[in-house]
Amino acid sequence: xxxxxxxxxxxxxxxxxxxxxxxxxxxxxxxxxxxxxxxxxxxxxxxxxxxxxxxxxxxxxxxxxxxxxxxxxxxxxxxxxxxxxxxxxxxxxxxxxxxxxxxxxxxxxxxxxxxxxxxxxxxxxxxxxxxxxxxxxxxxxxxxxxxxxxxxxxxxxxxxxxxxxxxxxxxxxxxxxxxxxxxxxxx
Amino acid sequence: xxxxxxxxxxxxxxxxxxxxxxxxxxxxxxxxxxxxxxxxxxxxxxxxxxxxxxxxxxxxxxxxxxxxxxxxxxxxxxxxxxxxxxxxxxxxxxxxxxxxxxxxxxxxxxxxxxxxxxxxxxxxxxxxxxxxxxxxxxxxxxxxxxxxxxxxxxxxxxxxxxxxxxxxxxxxxxxxxxxxxxxxxxxxxxxxxxxxxxxxx
Numbered sequence: 001x002x003x004x005x006x007x008x009x010x011x012x013x014x015x016x017x018x019x020x021x022x023x024x025x026x027x028x029x030x031x032x033x034x035x036x037x038x039x040x041x042x043x044x045x046x047x048x049x050x051x052x053x054x055x056x057x058x059x060x061x062x063x064x065x066x067x068x069x070x071x072x073x074x075x076x077x078x079x080x081x082x083x084x085x086x087x088x089x090x091x092x093x094x095x096x097x098x099x100x101x102x103x104x105x106x107x108x109x110x111x112x113x114x115x116x117x118x119x120x121x122x123x124x125x126x127x128x129x130x131x132x133x134x135x136x137x138x139x140x141x142x143x144x145x146x147x148x149x150x151x152x153x154x155x156x157x158x159x160x161x162x163x164x165x166x167x168x169x170x171x172x173x174x175x176x177x178x179x180x181x182x183x184x185x186x187x
Numbered sequence: 188x189x190x191x192x193x194x195x196x197x198x199x200x201x202x203x204x205x206x207x208x209x210x211x212x213x214x215x216x217x218x219x220x221x222x223x224x225x226x227x228x229x230x231x232x233x234x235x236x237x238x239x240x241x242x243x244x245x246x247x248x249x250x251x252x253x254x255x256x257x258x259x260x261x262x263x264x265x266x267x268x269x270x271x272x273x274x275x276x277x278x279x280x281x282x283x284x285x286x287x288x289x290x291x292x293x294x295x296x297x298x299x300x301x302x303x304x305x306x307x308x309x310x311x312x313x314x315x316x317x318x319x320x321x322x323x324x325x326x327x328x329x330x331x332x333x334x335x336x337x338x339x340x341x342x343x344x345x346x347x348x349x350x351x352x353x354x355x356x357x358x359x360x361x362x363x364x365x366x367x368x369x370x371x372x373x374x375x376x377x378x379x380x381x382x383x384x385x386x387x388x
Contacts, residue, residue: 016188019191019195022195023195026194026195026198036277039274039276040274040372040376043274043376043379044379046383047383048379052221052249056220056221056375059213059216059220059371059375060372060375060376062205062208062209062212062213063209063213063217063368063369063371063372064368064372065205065209066205066206066209066213066368067365067368067369067372069205069206070364070365070368071365072202073202132282137279137284139280140279140280140281140282143280144280
């Protein structure tokens with residue numbers, strides 16, 4: 001297997017991983033944005049009288065949307081880097097540990113690789129953030145770490161399997177092309 | 188992958204739209220949300236604590252209650268007291284560990300000049316610089332002022348001197364891109380929270 005040529009370059013894998021990292025942050029941000037706007041709007045609706053309501057509902061909604069947008073763009077930068085690194089790690093892990101590209105094995109390899117990356121990253125973050133990364137701050141911990149960890153794991157497992165399939169297809173295609181070439185030469 | 192890239196482009200366009208609407212239509216009015224021109228130009232207690240190079244916001248809201256019903260909720264302001272009467276669930280996403288009191292706590296009803304008021308657990312704090320029961324309360328220039336309209340209605344006016352944005356480029360960027368919008372959300376939330384509690388009493 002070591003001699004097999006993998007036609008999907010690390011650069012392509014890293015680019016795709018970075019884009020998927022950005023998408024994950026955007027989707028999470030939009031969900032948070034909608035939740036925060038709806039929840040605060042319900043509060044405002046119950047407090048403010050008719051006539052004074054629409055102004056603050058709009059201002060509050062756009063202020064939340066704008067704040068989330070800024071956070072989202074900042075986090076997208078970090079996420080794209082994490083996505084690029086994670087996807088290359090996944091590719092290397094799959095090629096090394098699952099050279100036959102079995103589906104079930106890819107699932108296990110992707111999960112383990114994702115868990116290892118997550119543990120390393122969170123251990124690093126914990127050394128800076130300490131108590132903030134514990135259940136003492138349950139909302140903070142869930143919002144910034146627990147849910148993103150779940151998203152990361154899901155994306156790695158699903159992405160790992162897609163990558164496994166793509167690698168398998170590419171290799172099969174290459175072998176097929178090579179065989180055709182060999183046959184053509186023999187003729 | 189093409190669909191995913193399209194999604195990224197669409198989201199970026201959506202973000203640009205939000206930023207434009209916020210900057211063109213929303214920000215100019217939220218700086219003085221609910222306040223009249225007189226209130227914006229009014230000299231409030233604590234004005235001497237505000238340095239010249241600060242962006243100052245003045246916001247106001249009507250409360251159908253006399254000052255005496257509103258004051259107890261202002262007096263117990265602070266994370267280490269009765270919370271800020273704002274969106275505690277948003278504050279807690281940033282490690283504030285905020286709990287908004289649902290009742291008036293007698294033990295927090297006598298704030299004194301020099302008292303420490305925390306914004307979040309183990310986070311920043313401010314010192315009570317001015318306080319006069321049923322009238323005003325100021326944390327270093329962030330002044331909450333009560334003005335009677337009649338025996339049953341009060342105007343709650345809040346003036347906030349922002350961080351000194353001319354200190355550095357980073358401070359300016361942080362202020363305009365994040366702090367100002369977040370502060371508006373939380374401060375208007377606080378004002379409405381006080382209104383809700385005072386009117387319920």
